[in-house]
Amino acid sequence: MTNVNLSNANIGATILIVFSAFFFSLNTPFAPLFFDAGGNAATLNFIRMFSSSILSVGVLLLFRDKLDLSLKTLKISAFIGLLVMGQGLCYLASVRYIPVGLAALIFFTWPMTVAILAPFFGEKAVSPKGFLFFIGGFLGIALSLGPSFDSLDWRGVSLAFAGGSLIAAMMISIRRAVIKTSPLSLAVTNNFFASLSLLTIMPFIGGWSLPNTYDGLLPVVIVSAVFFAAVLCQNIGLRRVNAQSAAIIFKLEPIFSIFAAFVLLNERLEILQYFGAFIVFLSLCGYQIYERKKAS
Numbered sequence: 001m002t003n004v005n006l007s008n009a010n011i012g013a014t015i016l017i018v019f020s021a022f023f024f025s026l027n028t029p030f031a032p033l034f035f036d037a038g039g040n041a042a043t044l045n046f047i048r049m050f051s052s053s054i055l056s057v058g059v060l061l062l063f064r065d066k067l068d069l070s071l072k073t074l075k076i077s078a079f080i081g082l083l084v085m086g087q088g089l090c091y092l093a094s095v096r097y098i099p100v101g102l103a104a105l106i107f108f109t110w111p112m113t114v115a116i117l118a119p120f121f122g123e124k125a126v127s128p129k130g131f132l133f134f135i136g137g138f139l140g141i142a143l144s145l146g147p148s149f150d151s152l153d154w155r156g157v158s159l160a161f162a163g164g165s166l167i168a169a170m171m172i173s174i175r176r177a178v179i180k181t182s183p184l185s186l187a188v189t190n191n192f193f194a195s196l197s198l199l200t201i202m203p204f205i206g207g208w209s210l211p212n213t214y215d216g217l218l219p220v221v222i223v224s225a226v227f228f229a230a231v232l233c234q235n236i237g238l239r240r241v242n243a244q245s246a247a248i249i250f251k252l253e254p255i256f257s258i259f260a261a262f263v264l265l266n267e268r269l270e271i272l273q274y275f276g277a278f279i280v281f282l283s284l285c286g287y288q289i290y291e292r293k294k295a296s
Helices: 004-025 027-036 041-062 071-092 101-109 108-122 127-143 154-178 183-204 215-235 243-249 252-265 271-295
Strands: none
Touching: 004 027, 004 215, 004 243, 004 252, 027 041, 027 154, 027 215, 027 252, 027 271, 041 071, 041 183, 041 215, 071 101, 071 154, 071 183, 101 127, 101 154, 108 127, 127 243, 127 252, 127 271, 154 183, 154 215, 154 243, 183 215, 243 271, 252 271
16 A cells, blocks of 8 residues: 555656646746846846745745755755756856757756766666666757757857756755755745845846836746746655656656747747657656666
C-alpha cells in the first residue's frame, strides 16, 4: 500500500512539473505585449519575481505554513536568488548578439547539464541509455525552434550558455533545498532575494521602464500570475521528482511557448516544428518509462 501511495505521489509531482513548464512558457507570448507598451525586460522581471514573493506569503498564510527564516535557509535562498536573476539576464542579453532561436537552443542545453552534474550533488546518475533521451529532446527542440546560424557572435553564444549553466545550478540547488525546507517558504525567500539582487543593478541595465498605456497592464498581470504558479508547481514538484527527471520535463517549455504563440498570437507553425514537438514528447515519455522499468 505504501509503494502505491509513493507512486501516486511521484505521478502527482511529475504532473506539477509539467504544469510548471507550461506556466513558464506563457511568459514568452505575453512579455512582448508589455514591451510593445513601453516596458522593458528588467522591469518585468522585477515585477514578476517580487509579486511572486508577496503572493507566496499569502499562500503560506492560507495554509498556515511556517516561513523559514533560519540563517541556513536564507543563505541558500540568497544563492538561488542570484542564480534566478543571473540566468534571466544572461539569456536576455544574449539575444542582442545572436538570433532568438539560436539563443533559446543554446540556453536549453541546461537539462543535459543537470543530467551530467546532478549525481555530484546526491542524485542518482543517468545511465548512457537514459542520456540518449536527453539528446533526443534537445534535437526535438532544435527542429521546433529552427534556429538561424547566420549571425554567430561569441558574446551571444557565451551569454546564452552561461544562462543555461546558471539555470542548471538553480534547478539542482532548489531540488536540494526543498527536500529540507517548505517549498512555499522557499518561493517567498528565493524570489525576494532574486528581486532584491535585480533591484541593485537596475540602474546599470536600463533602469525602470513602465508601460506608457493601459495596454501594458494586462500582460504584466498575466506574466506575474503565471510566473507565480510556475514557481509554486516547480518547488512542490521538486520535492518528489529528482533534478534530472524535472530537467527533461522542462524541455516541454519551448514547445509550449511555440504553441501558445500559435494560439494567442496567430503565429504560423511549420511541419518541422510539429515533428520536433513530437520528438520532445517521445523523448520525455521514453525516459519516464525507462526510469520506471529500471526502478521496478
